Amino acid sequence: MNHKRIVVASLAIGLSSATLAQTIGKPEDQIRWRQSVMQTLGWSMGRIKANIDGTYNKDQVIQAANTIQALANSGSGALFTPGTDTGKGWRDTNVKPELFTNSAKLKEVGMAYNKEANEMAKVAATGDSAAVKAQFGNLGKSCKGCHDEFRKEEKK
């Protein structure tokens, strides 16, 4: 991947957007918003899975995939400002401090998520449930790639 593509992909997920545009919110707002974005992603992934496992509804899968795509391109990385490795939004943050220091790995997993989310929306539009199932697997791996690196075990 050439330099330009790396920069574009990094900007899409917002890793550097604080240098381009204003970051809003107090730390507790940012943590609550990013937890909300993650939950909205979780809802959307759950909907796609329900369609794969149950009766396939093309329109619902498109709704969910478009939501995931928009969030993956929303610049939500800007909500991880330095100093928010601890703090409470809806609940205590589960982020690992490494997210704020290992920028190379963050870029890698962030770009993978961005790529797979964009592809998910394209595949959903076709209505091909087998292709959706395959791409859902790829997207899920990209989610896990970031969670494994940068999210603490969920507290139950």
Next chain:
Amino acid sequence: MNHKRIVVASLAIGLSSATLAQTIGKPEDQIRWRQSVMQTLGWSMGRIKANIDGTYNKDQVIQAANTIQALANSGSGALFTPGTDTGKGWRDTNVKPELFTNSAKLKEVGMAYNKEANEMAKVAATGDSAAVKAQFGNLGKSCKGCHDEFRKEEKK
């Protein structure tokens, strides 16, 4: 507006999607997800406002407007299943019971929100900050239209 357009707009915001596709989640999941969608909308609205009030960054406004558009077309209305007029997600729901009974009003305010969110994304793409400011006002009114009818006063 003709009947077909009403049906299409209603489906877009998910008022009837439970009849088309599986609804997922327990009541507490649905409440937490809809609260998360609302927070993600609030974050996105705040970002657009910060750009209107401060230095205008076209890309950030597009990111936020596209997020709002995707959420307005996500079918999140399906998260308001009967019986979820009480219950706790991240916190106790603020929904008024009228949302589950006044379907005519719900359709009216839902369609307005959908229309203004789609328009917001179109206007954001132009990069015309004055037009964005005007459309932000229209979109904000459509949010308020639903909140006034169907959301209890926020508990501070």
